[in-house]
Amino acid sequence: MNNRVHQGHFARKRFGQNFLNDPFIIDSIVSAIHPQKDEALVEIGPGLGALTEPVGDRLDKLTVIELDRDLAARLKTHPFLGPKLTIYQQDAMTMDFAALAKEQGQSLRVFGNLPYNISTPLMFHLFSYTDAIKDMHFMLQKEVVKRLVAGPDTKAYGRLSVMAQYYCQVIPVLEVPPTAFTPPPKVDSAVVRLVPHATLPHPVKDLRLLERITSAAFNQRRKTIRNSLGNLFTVEALTELGIDPAMRAENISVAAYCQMANYLAENSPSKES
Numbered sequence: 339m340n341n342r343v344h345q346g347h348f349a350r351k352r353f354g355q356n357f358l359n360d361p362f363i364i365d366s367i368v369s370a371i372h373p374q375k376d377e378a379l380v381e382i383g384p385g386l387g388a389l390t391e392p393v394g395d396r397l398d399k400l401t402v403i404e405l406d407r408d409l410a411a412r413l414k415t416h417p418f419l420g421p422k423l424t425i426y427q428q429d430a431m432t433m434d435f436a437a438l439a440k441e442q443g444q445s446l447r448v449f450g451n452l453p454y455n456i457s458t459p460l461m462f463h464l465f466s467y468t469d470a471i472k473d474m475h476f477m478l479q480k481e482v483v484k485r486l487v488a489g490p491d492t493k494a495y496g497r498l499s500v501m502a503q504y505y506c507q508v509i510p511v512l513e514v515p516p517t518a519f520t521p522p523p524k525v526d527s528a529v530v531r532l533v534p535h536a537t538l539p540h541p542v543k544d545l546r547l548l549e550r551i552t553s554a555a556f557n558q559r560r561k562t563i564r565n566s567l568g569n570l571f572t573v574e575a576l577t578e579l580g581i582d583p584a585m586r587a588e589n590i591s592v593a594a595y596c597q598m599a600n601y602l603a604e605n606s607p608s609k610e611s
C-alpha cells in the first residue's frame with residue numbers, strides 16, 4: 339500500500355503532511371490540551387482531523403487554519419465537525435492572532451501537529467502574539483523540543499531556547515515515535531506545552547537587540563563572547579555587567595542575555611558593526 343495515502347488523501351510533502359494515526363497518542367495529546375467548552379481553541383494544520391475531531395467533540399466551536407485547499411474543503415463538509423468550525427484557508431504565518439483573540443473576546447489556546455518545515459519561524463510568529471495567547475501545545479521534531487527546553491551549559495541551548503523562554507514557560511509533554519504518523523517522518527517527534535509568562539521575568543526594552551545579540555553569539559557559538567560580541571560590547575562593559583568575557587554563548591543565561599540587551603538599549607554600541 340502507498341504509505342503517502344491516508345484516508346484517501348495523498349500526503350503533500352511540501353506542506354509537511356504527516357498525519358497522526360495512533361489513537362493512544364491522539365488521546366494523550368487531547369488530554370494534555372484539556373479543552374473546555376467556553377475556551378477559544380485554535381488549531382494550526384488540522385489536516386484530516388486527527389486532533390480536530392476529538393477536540394471538536396468537546397467544544398461548540400473551534401477555529402482552524404489550514405493552508406491546503408483540498409483539506410480545508412474536506413473539513414467544511416465534515417459530517418459533524420463542519421458546523422462547529424471556523425476555517426481559515428491560509429498560511430498560519432500570515433495569521434493575525436491578536437485580531438483573532440479580539441474577535442473571540444478572550445485569549446487563545448493554540449495547538450497543532452505542526453508542519454516541521456516551518457515550525458521554528460511559525461513559533462517566532464506566535465511569540466509576537468503572546469499577549470493574545472493563553473497557551474500552546476505543539477507536536478514538533480524531538481530535537482526542536484530539546485532546544486526549546488534546554489538550559490545553559492548544554493549543547494541544545496541556543497537562540498530558540500533563549501527566545502522561547504523569554505516569552506514562555508516551556509514544558510515537554512510526551513515523545514512520539516515515527517510509527518504514530520502516516521507517512522512516518524524520518525525523525526522522532528515530541529509534544530511541548532508553551533505557556534506565555536503573565537509577566538515577563540526579564541523584560542527587555544528593545545527585542546531587536548536581544549535578537550541581535552543572541553544571533554551574533556550563537557552564530558559563532560565556539561568563540562568566546564569577547565570575540566563573537568566584540569562589535570557590540572567592550573570587555574569593560576561585559577565585566578561591568580558581571581559577565582565573564584571568556585564564556586561562550588551557551589554559558590549565558592536568559593536573564594543575562596536580557597541584561598545585555600538592556601545595556602545596549604541604554605548605551606550605544608561601542609563599535610557599531
Ligand code: SAM
Binds near residue numbers: 356357389453
Ligand atoms: N493535524 C493533522 C494530524 O495531526 O494528522 C495534520 C498534521 S500535518 C503534520 C501538518 C498540517 O499543517 C497539514 O494539514 C498541512 O496541510 C498544514 N499546513 C502546512 N503548512 C501550513 C501553513 N503554513 N499554515 C497552515 N497549515 C499548514
